[in-house]
Amino acid sequence: MDLVADLGSSRPYRAPGEPTHHQPQRWFNTADITVSHQSNLLKQLNQQRRQELFCDCSVLVEGQLFRAHRNVLFASSGYFRMLLSQGPEGLLDSVNATFDVFSPETFTVILDFIYSGQLDLSSHNVIEVMSAASYLQMNNVINYCKNFIKSSLDISLKDEDTERCLSLSETCSFTSGIGEESSEQQQQGPCSVSPPPALWTRDHSRSQTGYIGKDQDTDASNLALKTSPSSNANELYAEVDDVQDSHDPPYTVPRSERRRGKGAPKRKTPNSSSCPGQQEDLDIQEARAIKAEKADELYATLPPIMGMVGHFNKDSHPIMRFKCPFCAHTVKRKADLKRHLRCHTGERPFPCQACNKRFTRLEHLRSHYETIHQASKLVCRKCKCQVTEETGHVVCEGTRRYRMCTACVQEVGCNNLPMESLEGSNEEPALLLGVDGEEEGDPKRGWMMTDDDDLAEDSGADLIIQQVDDSDDELQ
């Protein structure tokens, strides 16, 4: 009997004793056998689970007990694989897992998927299912969820319709192909949703830790990861920015795409906008409000705890790490996860008051401001020599500022560099004052701007040399 050897082959299989000709209608395809067999096997296992036959594993989810088969869980979930293979010896005899990080309903969806290949996703449960799948390290489920979300958001049509509905679509069901369940390599799955043609999320490929793609993510997966639910907020940022002005590109596109090329047209500043009508301002504010709302909604839908047992310490106690629901990255601290999540959500809460550029972290904003707008480096821009606060003349180029030594200033020639009168030149109203001209209450935040601020982008305007008393410019 060479049935086994023939499995997987697409050519028709002829049973032993079968006439070799004249009865073609009795030939059948081994692929059909495989599918049928797997389907029956899965059905049998599912039946056994429902009847609690041969169940050797108990899973407690928020007090609700689920019975299942250890080998099935092992084959389906990286988490259970780790639990079964790395746990203390005693665990192997009687498996009991307890979860409080997702609901019984969510685990029901997961378990049903494991035993049936049917993933019952809806707009209400997709985030939690994805988070649970992430926790349980079920990459195929994660991918189905991502595809579900992507298809719901229709993000590939980013530029086509800014009025499109951002809400997730109605309930639908993703079906796993039989036999794909245990395949970690299964990234796209049988669902019909295809990834968008263009990526517009931030480039993670240069992440030094390489957390994406380490254990589970192929390139295709990376694409999906980057366009996971966070895309919602991400897109909102991009949308608003597109509306806002062309000079400030979406914060979520790869920098390679954002950077101005040599021959690229000069950016438009908000002030020089061709039609900065009042209605447009209102639209921008409205879009911002929607953006904030949607981002809040996104965060609100995230489960409160996204933890995972990374490994066991020498006392066989699990070490808790926080796992990003959107990628394979784990961190020790929840605060670090929160910070990390910004790279998925596109959230940039720290805008530069001087140039409107936004940053994910305060320290990046500070660094940017000090480098670009404050000329904090005591180095001559031209000859790279060290200068002091006395010898280093500050050159203003739009909102950019840098220092030049006396020699270089003379070499360039003051006539070529519009010079601001030293008297009263120390102040930098646009940078240190609020938009309404009032001084910021918190000098620490003096270089930050609110979302309502509408300051000119660095326009590369006239160069200005000024003697600056840095003590006045100190931010903190």
Added chain:
DNA sequence: CTGGGGAGGGGGCCC
């Protein structure tokens, strides 16, 4: 074409 430097972004970890 290539290497250096600037700028930005992200992770780990300390306070």
Added chain:
DNA sequence: GGGGCCCCCTCCCCA
């Protein structure tokens, strides 16, 4: 938990 520092990496510009 937030702020901040350090380090590293990547991208881009420019000589």
